[in-house]
Amino acid sequence: MAAYFDLYRGTRDGAVAPARAPVPDDPAARAANLKSAAYFLDASMIGTCEVPVEAWAGERLAHTHALVIAQEYAKEPEPGSPGRAWMRNAQPDRAHLRAAEVAVVLAGYMRNLGWSARAHFAGASDVDLELLLVQAGLARVESERLANPYLGDRYRAAAVTTDYAVEPDRPLAARSLAGRWRSHGPGWWLGAGGARPGWKRLADDHRPLHRGPYPMERIPRAPRPTTLIVPEEIRRVPKRGNLFTRALHGDLGERPKHERTRFAYKHPYAMAMMPLIRGMVPLQDGPVAERRRPALDEPRANAQALKALGYWFGADMVGICETPAFAWYSHHDDGRPIEPYHRSAVVMLIDQGYETMEGASGDDWISGAQSMRAYLRGALIAGVMAAHLRGLGYGARPQTNADSDVLHIPLILLAGLGEMSRIGELVLNPFVGPRFKSVVVTTDLPLEPDPAIDFGLQDFCGKCTKCARECPCLAIPFGDKVMFNGYETWKPDAERCTRYRVTNPRGSACGRCMKMCPWNFEGLLVHRFWLWLAIKVPAVRGLLARLDDRVGHGRRNPVKRWWFDLEWIDGVAVRPPHGANERDLRPDLVVRPEDMKIALYPPELLPPPGAREPVPVDRRAGLRAGATAETPVGARSRLGRH
Numbered sequence: 001m002a003a004y005f006d007l008y009r010g011t012r013d014g015a016v017a018p019a020r021a022p023v024p025d026d027p028a029a030r031a032a033n034l035k036s037a038a039y040f041l042d043a044s045m046i047g048t049c050e051v052p053v054e055a056w057a058g059e060r061l062a063h064t065h066a067l068v069i070a071q072e073y074a075k076e077p078e079p080g081s082p083g084r085a086w087m088r089n090a091q092p093d094r095a096h097l098r099a100a101e102v103a104v105v106l107a108g109y110m111r112n113l114g115w116s117a118r119a120h121f122a123g124a125s126d127v128d129l130e131l132l133l134v135q136a137g138l139a140r141v142e143s144e145r146l147a148n149p150y151l152g153d154r155y156r157a158a159a160v161t162t163d164y165a166v167e168p169d170r171p172l173a174a175r176s177l178a179g180r181w182r183s184h185g186p187g188w189w190l191g192a193g194g195a196r197p198g199w200k201r202l203a204d205d206h207r208p209l210h211r212g213p214y215p216m217e218r219i220p221r222a223p224r225p226t227t228l229i230v231p232e233e234i235r236r237v238p239k240r241g242n243l244f245t246r247a248l249h250g251d252l253g254e255r256p257k258h259e260r261t262r263f264a265y266k267h268p269y270a271m272a273m274m275p276l277i278r279g280m281v282p283l284q285d286g287p288v289a290e291r292r293r294p295a296l297d298e299p300r301a302n303a304q305a306l307k308a309l310g311y312w313f314g315a316d317m318v319g320i321c322e323t324p325a326f327a328w329y330s331h332h333d334d335g336r337p338i339e340p341y342h343r344s345a346v347v348m349l350i351d352q353g354y355e356t357m358e359g360a361s362g363d364d365w366i367s368g369a370q371s372m373r374a375y376l377r378g379a380l381i382a383g384v385m386a387a388h389l390r391g392l393g394y395g396a397r398p399q400t401n402a403d404s405d406v407l408h409i410p411l412i413l414l415a416g417l418g419e420m421s422r423i424g425e426l427v428l429n430p431f432v433g434p435r436f437k438s439v440v441v442t443t444d445l446p447l448e449p450d451p452a453i454d455f456g457l458q459d460f461c462g463k464c465t466k467c468a469r470e471c472p473c474l475a476i477p478f479g480d481k482v483m484f485n486g487y488e489t490w491k492p493d494a495e496r497c498t499r500y501r502v503t504n505p506r507g508s509a510c511g512r513c514m515k516m517c518p519w520n521f522e523g524l525l526v527h528r529f530w531l532w533l534a535i536k537v538p539a540v541r542g543l544l545a546r547l548d549d550r551v552g553h554g555r556r557n558p559v560k561r562w563w564f565d566l567e568w569i570d571g572v573a574v575r576p577p578h579g580a581n582e583r584d585l586r587p588d589l590v591v592r593p594e595d596m597k598i599a600l601y602p603p604e605l606l607p608p609p610g611a612r613e614p615v616p617v618d619r620r621a622g623l624r625a626g627a628t629a630e631t632p633v634g635a636r637s638r639l640g641r642h
Contacts, residue, residue: 020114047136058126108272292393319415335610359560362515368508378439433519
């Protein structure tokens, strides 16, 4: 973790925007926004306080208030459990690093709003963190030690000091039996009010660490993915062919070219994550120890240990697969060829946050931050994991959103983490639905691969067209799957999708298909019943898709809306000139599928590797490719596969 601590220390302060954002003057509204932003980053507890003079232990700044973070230790691996030797002495460092991540991002957010702010954490603090913990109501002295009422001493702290005035919290009262009953009574045990339940089984703390929080072991497995893959017909593609890269080079025109440089982080909160995401790219590669650590030749044990490590650090799903040649890009951006260099892939999914998605339209101003949050967390987990493997003597590299040599979609599919969905260029997981971003670690450590899964999604998506109906740019097909570059898939109009996401004038990027999908829900006790029905009773799948509309699933929940609508323009956060998308469920919207023209861009329509000049998208050729695409039935018949 050391290199990542160094990165966070170097980004804990920075330039302040030259003008202040139009945010509420109400200190309570400001505090609620910052606390929500911290919990969105998975902080364990947040408090606010005024900064007393005696709290300054280093350089004294003109900061009046502080946001204080308590970051809980991860679940402790049981004795003898997979990966325990790697993690047992690293709990404090992990908590310190995660607390630092929250503090650095929040400090950057406040500076982007136009107020001075600095992050403080272990090894880089100008304040007495213990004193601020007490002042912000996150800890009190019990038996001559500082303790949190829920976390005890199993946490580490960070803080952000600022001149941005927020409503302070009150310190904790002395411990009493009456207070204990209110705070740790039946409501807490059951998780009343949405709090994390005290009963371990409700919180899934009883599960072995390497299995993760979701019971993926109960999902039916299959010998191969539920969609046809023809490896010998797949042509590897260059990174230059990615449509977001094409937009950056001007292939889609001048406006997409300009907006591509900011579309996903044109909200000041998402912008605060960019220095860390970019700063992690140079850390993706590093030297491999000359001598390999012994006793790492058992693929199953290695796989379980890496899964445990991934979950311990914060991944929501972890799967493993071999890395076939067709999953690698053919060329780097500059035209250099890529030769596959690792045999296995550790594939991790990072949930983009159900609570925030509930309050959003899917294509409003928080959408980009949801993506950036997941990309940031994934890059950190994969970066630390890969560095650890290199230290053990095995080649390993994170393949992140910012710099990946592999295509993630086939690897998610092959690692048994989901099935292809109607959304198209997105694998859907039975527990977090489409609401995730992925990160991959490729390695030559011997690993046992996971089998594919089959939870009936092909039939379900065949009967449900909700994402296609609700797509703001009509890029998702209503019709059947096609064969595209050797893959069976519902292939979206990627050009149309990219144009909208890049140039969206009333929001940051877009994730509306994720928001509207019937599989975008949370709460395992309820979830498992519907999941059981969808898997075991195929006849009800169409009914479940229609019922999703009837119950209003997909509407915005105003209780969950916590962010300020702001747009980052020329280095300043301003009120968005075009407003914000406020779309809601549209069950009565009529779209004539026969009027939709889906353009496909197979490898022969992509720019050559390393092309520097614009290569305009040939939409007419793309429409012809879409109209003449082979059907999966035809492909199976041609190949003799049934």
